[in-house]
Amino acid sequence: MPDRASAPRVAAIVGPYSSGKTTLMESILLATEAIHRKGTVVDHSTVGDASPEARDREMTVEVNIAQTTYLNGAWTFLDCPGSVEFLQDTFNALAVCDVAVVVCEPDPARAVMLTPMLQFLDSRGIPHMIFINKMENAESSVRAMIEALQLVSARPLVAREIPIREEGKVVGYVDVVSERAYRYQEGQPSALIQIPEALTDRESSQRQDLLEHLADFDDTLLETLLSDVVPPKEDIYQSLARDLSEDLVVPVFFGSAVQDNGIRRLLKALRHEAPTLDETRTRLGLEGQDPIVQVFRTRHAEHVGKLSIARVWSGGLRDGQALGGEKVTGLFTFPAGQQTKGTEVPAGTIVGIGRLESVTTGALINAEMVADPSPRLGPLFALALRTRKQGDDVKLTASLAKLCEEDPSLSVDMNADTGELLLWGQGDIHLQVALARLSRQFHVDVDASRPQVPYKETIRGSVDQQGRFKRQTGGHGQFGDVHLTLRPQPRGAGFVFHDTITGGVVPRQYIPAVEYGVNEYLSRGPLGFPVVDLSVTLTDGSYHVVDSSEQAFRSAAQLAMREGMPKCDPVLLEPILSVEISVPTEATSRAQRALTTRRGQILGFMPKEGWTGWDVVQGYLPQAEMHDLIVELRSATMGVGTFSWTFDHLQELVGRQADDVVEARKAFLAA
Template structure:
């Protein structure tokens, strides 16, 4: 086997991910303590950690954006990216994973919660991102490590291999046996683990688990396979090299365990990262990065008062100096993040994470001065919206500008001015996601808003054809106003839209006035007899009369509006509500609950099928009235430990009758009157 590359030669980046409350932020704190980047370990309850420093994160005691902390270990510079665990903030996580050499997936030792890792592991597996698993909170574990690995294997497309087995005293894990070095260690609070003899009662299990590890490695290494078939014990150095190679190529997933709270197993994790995680060159090769350099990839954007825009990026090639040009923007300030602090620097080497000032024209996710064979991180579909109104008069322009900056910081936020309802909508991944955004809006940009549930863009149409005359006549000295039209108003098939025609002969309505009639009709369509926009009708101008002196375009436009206003209520008007096509993705055990969520919301279930590429998941398809969509994501996540989601598109308009329609119309009248 060829010699391994020097894994301390260039800065490396490890992203720390995992479900909400798995202990990611505490693990990063422990890693920084073990590498002496900090000398006192903070805690989440005390709001003293390096990560989660923002008021929004500390108020909720959860990671709401990616946190950056830089340190070094055994001569190698490292950047740790503590990523949000809640699915509502996955956009930041996905963007950070795009610049990582390796990913540490943190989970709790509860097999029943293994399903919570499915979205993360699926994302990593599909993109071939090297990752390992750290089973955290072993200080309170009831389940066995073996049971946890089996549960995790069910949601991982890559084979999982145990790198160590636990040493227990009673119901407590007090150390581990390393399956490659075949050495045993006992945890020591605040210190490196102590080397001890392998307990006799673990000798057989150690041999069994080590053999399984070697067999997994041999699946990807012919030389190692030949050694195993010949009953030859491979040298430990060969095993380490095979592990590093297979991790770099995302062929398998090593599994470690410990307790971030008690700093147990953290130094073992660091050693694995140091000796086995991919190098900068290996990551560049995986991503197919090319370019004249410096090639820079932005994974996060911040807007700070009095400071301006700061882009967090990874420098892939050539290094970067202050004052350099990136895609036409001049770099104005470079910043490093030792232990989470921000310090100004003059240049940064290739491989490092850096903050770059004033890249005004560069967006989150942009790859500057280069190209990559890898797909850009996806932008998450909007699932939840709130309507916003400024509390202070005159803040509308300020609000729009501030929301634009928030959407640049987090691309999974989306701003929409709904032309049908006249509301300003902020879309996101859920209620907490939007509440955090609005808290930032008030803190960073000093704009406070009131929020409400968005209005549903109902429409209306008619069921019966009707003929109606509209005669507009006004005399006020001098020239008067006169216009006379006969209109036939008829329904069209659903989705056919509006059409205007005329059957005028003999010049009873002069040609120059016919466009004015159409204009008057289309102006009326903005609000029908039920108070909503009118769709799916055809209006035909069949007859009329004019006055050679008093007729005008304005008179015929007014006559057309009058005919529509008097004729539409006679055509049996009916309310139409928007119906969405939804696809709800859930673990199989939650499929029936997803179906029930649709049926109890007046939805129509169309069927369900296995989710492609997601073992143990289903997609439930159906129609759902948009009026029932608002908090659907809350119910779905509640039924799936937070991992379920859905996609939606508008499909068609559907009639609403009875008491439901009456309530909507009454509410609309009250809204228009107020």
């Protein structure tokens, strides 16, 4: 077996919002003597969640980094956000960890909240353990919780402990591998005790279950069990470490981060069974010229500049060294969450690297840029931004680019139809945190509002319309005369311009000006929106040898369009999105209802591939109804429901709703 303390290792602490991840990391730092006094989330005194945005909301909104040592092994713990709105940060951190500790509450009804995380870990083969937290408040049995978790896990769960209860409270545990019992002691390591007689049979049965799970992946162990021979404990630990490294089984532990119960047991499991740096590199297939470094987070700080936080996969790293075609300017480590400058770090370390200006979050680099393997979450929620201070537009654009570099699940879009600057993210809280950072870090204050819907308009009728522009101002005048035929096009066919001019009634050099004038008008039709799906044909006209010009024919074309379009039965078009809603099966009917109550059309639903107990509802949804769909879905699914979308087509909108949209547009343009 490899020496598991030979190189620094990284554990990501993940799990649903409010499961107690930040408190768990605080307990780990206390147990490893990295800190001497334990902080609390309520008092805003924890090592993690130190940013104003996290403390204002009493929730993790970014990855917290803390380094410590345990039994001569160097560890970095990454306390990851639990809210689904900040999953991008969590996914980025998981890309550089050796093992993940999945934290959950002891409530079987909330086990579904772990589905997205467990599915992500299993689909990528990331080794992980489960820590059932808050056992001081447990109303259900550990066995019931494991059964509920098994329904949402693709890997077999193996219980490593049996709770010892007195008067309904968990006061200790029995380790089913070492076959030893321990009683929790406040502020101290657990005390070794005799296994309670009432738990002897259960311990034996649970130990046999564990061995049978391990034997599924170990022929030697299987032969030992079939021969009714008790395997040596060392063989069991080696099998556990091997199966965990290969993501074949998921060990389950329990305890209380608030009361520091079960923390040292979890640490011992990490120390002796979590994959080594070499095993993780093998899993990820990392090869190439040293050093190999992967950036999983980016920070921009005033007066300091850009800091790329990365894991050094191989070769070590020195200050001043060339990396990715740039020079490393400053190395930083994070003992107990504090940022400390250093000069050199070994392979395996999480390190902050100064001024790698061209390196993006997720980049895997060595002597040259290699790849960006991290997944990107699609946009779900948008706000339209407008600076409060005149002249801040350029500053806003540059600051938003830095925010998007820090968090790749943010994106910025300038909507060509509405002229709005849109900030897209994973939900309202996600964007509110981003705007708070925009103000605090970059000193740009904005007003945010619901984005306008990019409606279009088209025509249902045809018309032949003359446009005659004549102006005499002294000297040369202006004259242009055109005859245009306006006809509707099939939906999605777009705009086409033709001419059937013969005999030079409109000189060839003026025809492009006519098309230009038509195009200018199409940016705002009679209903106030961009015009699509029509054809315009220049059929006739006249000119003046002296007074005609490109500008005159451009104005004549606009005049013909302005007078002809209202005669063509203009109609409003609203954008329709193709959506796929992913929810637990018990919430499928609510997802369907969310579509239909928003004027959507259900196309069907099916089981979600690779997700046990989940469905995908497919349908069409007007973009006007999309804005807070994610809020409703998460409210109906304990925060785990989501959707993806793409633009599909434009559809006519008539009646009262269309009238309201047109009136609102007129008021907007008048303002």
